[in-house]
Each structure stands twice: as structure tokens, then as C-alpha cells.
Amino acid sequence: MSEPTIGVLALQGDIREHVAILTALGAHPRPVRRPEELDGLDGILLPGGESTTIDRLARIFGLMDPLRMAIKSGLPAYGSCAGMILLADRIEDGMADQQTIGGIDMVVRRNAFGRQVDSFEAQVRIAQIGEPDFHAVFIRAPWVESVSDDVEVLGKVETGEAAGRIVAVRHGNLIATSFHPELTDDHRVHGYFVDLAREYALDRKEHSQ
Numbered sequence: 001m002s003e004p005t006i007g008v009l010a011l012q013g014d015i016r017e018h019v020a021i022l023t024a025l026g027a028h029p030r031p032v033r034r035p036e037e038l039d040g041l042d043g044i045l046l047p048g049g050e051s052t053t054i055d056r057l058a059r060i061f062g063l064m065d066p067l068r069m070a071i072k073s074g075l076p077a078y079g080s081c082a083g084m085i086l087l088a089d090r091i092e093d094g095m096a097d098q099q100t101i102g103g104i105d106m107v108v109r110r111n112a113f114g115r116q117v118d119s120f121e122a123q124v125r126i127a128q129i130g131e132p133d134f135h136a137v138f139i140r141a142p143w144v145e146s147v148s149d150d151v152e153v154l155g156k157v158e159t160g161e162a163a164g165r166i167v168a169v170r171h172g173n174l175i176a177t178s179f180h181p182e183l184t185d186d187h188r189v190h191g192y193f194v195d196l197a198r199e200y201a202l203d204r205k206e207h208s209q
């Protein structure tokens with residue numbers, strides 16, 4: 001079976017780590033900086049970093065509308081941390097003119113876990129990737145404040161002060177996590193996304209025959 005080609009938005013943030021994991025999983029990662037680099041993708045990964053910077057650069061590079069169109073047309077996407085913010089239809093505590101790509105019908109609060117805990121680690125249970133719980137690393141992370149009925153909650157924080165907060169969701173072909181799975185050796189979240197991109201690629205091939 002041919003493996004999916006997955007774009008990694010390469011404007012700012014943890015690009016290299018995601019490319020390495022996607023490669024280890026057998027997918028074909030491709031950095032995306034220009035609109036034409038979205039052509040022919042089976043998925044796109046939006047890395048963590050700083051959502052205001054990524055938004056600003058995406059607008060400068062003319063990528064914002066092409067990304068919106070690609071996602072509207074059904075392209076699978078996975079956003080981690082700042083990437084989660086980019087996939088949210090609405091944000092709280094954003095910068096005054098901050099825009100998102102949108103697609104997931106949810107409200108996400110930026111830097112939600114508070115200044116005292118800029119970063120922390122906690123267990124997250126995600127039924128779709130199985131046991132054991134995912135050991136998640138959060139860095140100035142957002143949380144999901146609320147979701148519409150169309151959004152599936154994939155995971156909540158299980159341990160510590162933030163227990164109960166929604167930190168992983170799926171809406172159609174869009175997945176988002178508050179945490180950074182590229183910083184641990186557990187590749188199950190990336191694997192879940194690669195599976196989604198592989199299915200999308202197969203579907204597209206069948207429909208074009």
C-alpha cells in the first residue's frame with residue numbers, strides 16, 4: 001500500500017521532530033511554506049510554536065486562505081498546541097487581530113494552564129490509541145473550553161491539578177491536541193493521524209478511478 005504524503009507547516013515551531021516521527025512511521029513528510037506545496041497532500045500537520053507568529057507568517061506567505069480551502073475540502077489535518085489554536089473556530093485570550101484557519105467547531109483558550117505552570121506533564125487517556133494512557137507534555141498550552149456536538153472529545157487530563165480538562169479532540173478529518181507528542185518516544189498520536197491520512201488517500205484514489 002502506498003504511504004501518505006503529509007505536509008508539515010514549516011513557518012515556525014517544532015518542525016524537525018514531526019518530520020522525523022512521520023518518516024519513522026513510513027509516511028512521506030513534506031515541508032509546506034507556499035500555497036502550491038499544498039497540492040497533492042494526503043494530510044497536513046500544524047506544529048506547536050507560537051500561534052500568533054504562525055498566523056502572521058501564514059498571512060504574509062499567502063497561505064491562510066489556501067489552508068482554509070484545503071481543510072474545507074476534507075484534507076485531514078492534525079494540530080498540536082499552537083496548531084490546535086489554528087484549527088479552532090473560536091479562541092479566547094487571542095491577540096487583538098489574531099486569525100485562525102478554523103475547521104473544528106470549538107472554543108480554545110490560549111495559554112490556559114496559567115503562568116505558574118508554563119509547562120507540565122500529565123497522563124491523557126485516549127481510547128482511540130489504546131492503553132496505556134499517553135504521557136503528555138504541555139508547554140504554554142491551550143485547553144479546549146467547549147465543543148459543539150459534532151466534535152468528539154478524544155482525551156482529557158487524567159492526573160494533577162488540570163484533571164478533567166479537554167486536551168484532545170476530533171472533528172471529521174481534523175484532530176487537535178493541546179500537548180506535544182513529538183517530544184516523547186510514543187508515536188501513537190502521529191500513528192492515528194497517519195492512519196487517517198492513509199484512508200483519505202485510498203478514498204481519493206478509488207474515487208478518481
Ligand SMILES: NC(=O)CC[C@H](N)C(=O)O
Pocket residue numbers: 047048049050051052080081082083085110111139140141142
Ligand atoms: N507550545 C505551544 O505551541 C504554545 C502555544 C502558544 N502559547 C500559543 O499561543 O500559540
